[in-house]
Amino acid sequence: MTQNEPIVVMKGITIEFPGVKALDGVDLRLYPGEVHALMGENGAGKSTMIKALTGVYKIDAGSITVEGKPQTFNGTGDAQNAGIATVYQEVNLCTNLSIGENVMLGHEVRGPLGINWKKTHQEARKYLDQMGLGHLDPHAPLNSISIAMQQLVAIARAMVIDAKVLILDEPTSSLDANEVQDLFAIMRKVRDSGVAILFVSHFLDQIYEITDRLTILRNGQFIKEVMTKDTPRNELISMMIGKSAEELSQIGAKKERRAIGADEKPIVSVKGLGRKGSIQPTDLDIYAGEVVGFAGLLGSGRTELGRLLYGADKPETGTYKLNGNQVSINDPHTALKHRIAYSTENRRDEGIIGDLTVRENILIALQAIRGMFKPIPKKEADEIVDKYMKELNVRPADPNKLIKNLSGGNQQKVLIARWLATHPELLILDEPTRGIDIGAKAEIQQAVLDLAEQGMGVVFISSELEEVVRLSDNIEVLKDRRKIAELENDATVSQETIVDTIASNNAGKEA
Template identity: 90%
Template structure:
């Protein structure tokens, strides 16, 4: 595939944690003068692989060669000394220091009396000029420049150590389109100097624009190494999620699509709803009894749009109408008061309150809507808890158990019970079936269908395309934090339809 000698060869990398094998015999080869993307869904092993290469994690098995020499990294300094530099999503610079001090940190020019600051700043300006940043004042505080500029300063700092490998972990997540292009210009310059760049991003358009080669991981295992230009997008997505084109086209029994009623008005209608840096402005209508699926790869903007609908994040653009009346949903309390509920994808950290009982977890949102001085009467509380524990088949059927001692599937049922107790008109479920067993997953999917049949509007967010297709009436397709398509989910729609839409449509809604 290339006559170049690789800079890095990682072979058979295995990393185990108690009870889990995070990486299982994974290979990665990085060549000079190439941008190489590490691809995979959440939990595929991308971050673990980077940490193995940067010395954060020790490997349990496998070998790492840098320029043909075996390496054993006992920490990040060992990796840096081998020429491996990393720029993380959250720039790890010192905002209280100057730009020049950040560039040269740990490599300051020294004289007989200690650090020679004049020479240090002269050296810093040379590296900044290489990044096209010669217009910056090296004496200015780092905090005075944008996040995008700080990213480029971090790359300049990496060049100080004469990096052979530059790892960029989600570097574009906080950048606008123009800033992304500025970064790509620098990346090409660094690549052309002979550095190997390892690039991690969830933005498919960016992957195809900037990378030369891809390594695909899934569930901690190496799937394939391919050239970007030779790999159709739908094929790449299929490898990431573990489905062939044939499998993607096969689905189970689909929900019969809800029939629109003449003259009906949506429960929720948003126009141009967005938040800079999180999700680009989007339009969306949700009707009573309708399941609206949000589909897209990780990082596409599914969760961000759900959080805006609930007010967990405050939008900075757009209008929001609820039952025909304009409202301002800027916080969860206002959303709950307006009968909008949201079950988070982060069940453990943002959902359950582990040291409270099942009963307390079910009642907490309803109590919040009534206020601390209006406690729910015991009889009503008992009826609510008993009703939803039975309807959702929560096991064990003991409301006084601590919720942290329940299985993931039963914890998820309790969270759904919490929001149903508030009698919402719109229920937003973010990854409600992630990480739970098949039986509990089937029960929760049936709950979604039952709620819609009873007239509730449901937003169903999932990384599993099969269940989005099977449960939804309409599907909002997300990509690179844009809504790129709205699909009427009739009998002609399959997982493959969504994959092809993501692969072939750019963020302006046109064919890629």
């Protein structure tokens, strides 16, 4: 790439919180016209580094230079004035304003009578066109477009304010494949205009697709700065988690399929289970000790089927048999009483109860089954919390921390602990590995295999086909809110098999 001067040089950045050094002498250089990724596991210091660069945290030691000028950021405003723009995971735009107004916010075109809205929207259209977003109507309200599109609008906005550095903190975590490609197209445009992009993502494929340069952090320390194209994946991963490549390769092997015996009875057997607008009537059997993968694109109905099995949405059709007995599961409380648990894909809104402690978050579902006025005895509660926190390796190992202060991966572990504490026969895990780092991901995958080994039925829902293929015994393939195939996941099945199954099925369109 261009070997000109870096726009931003951060040198020896140290940030201390009471009791911990979050960053210890970290360096970072951002070059114009490059996409630069910050790599590291959760807790490595990526977010802290970004917060130092955006002025959220004050640095305790080190220096920040922007375009050769030393800077002291006393707040986000200072960083913005220096030309550093940020697009967060949760889009920070005004959803009730129009797209154009959001793009131009603070830079509206003024006329003699105040803001000239017509010209403002024209100007907005110009910027949107530049970004390849010409198909968006600047007059439409922002909340009329998808979250993914909103993110792109946020990036367009960064261009209006003439940013030199654009920070994208996990922009892809909630996007599907097409949306990621739209995002990358815009990132390339922005990059080619000479802006330095700082990018954070947990998806290695994306890192290799879009970035030019990497800075690797581990435990708040600077490990290395490398060019992406010169760094093989296994080398990158071992730098991130500090383990050798050989140790890692063990996690990746595909599990051997467990065949269902002829005399085995399913734990759950549903016939024609469905709900209008959610999923068409579906038949499904789940056996003890079996991992059933739900594969399909976003909106295929994979989550909806999981929610119906749990009663999170009320089924409208079909029969539900549990160990041979007819039941009706219409709400989560009933499902849990029947020892069915569901871990949501939407961890923040439907999973964690942020202001409660880790301990309370683990115990709450078990408590809900037992009833409000039958508190779990302290001794039993301590044992449960202690056992699952150890088994799932929750970090920090302090049950009295508020769950909202834990990293995504550890929140996920706590949620799994919550469901395990209810001793489910069937555990439905919806995207349990989304948005969490590689180490925690491997731990959760291992936990899934162990649980099935112990005789639990597990439904594993994921948008990453690779892990579905690796962990499942049987795979239900869904498309357009219908189940289209059931694959016995033996050695012949691979990601391509599933992709082909989805691509070759046109039944949904005919219907």
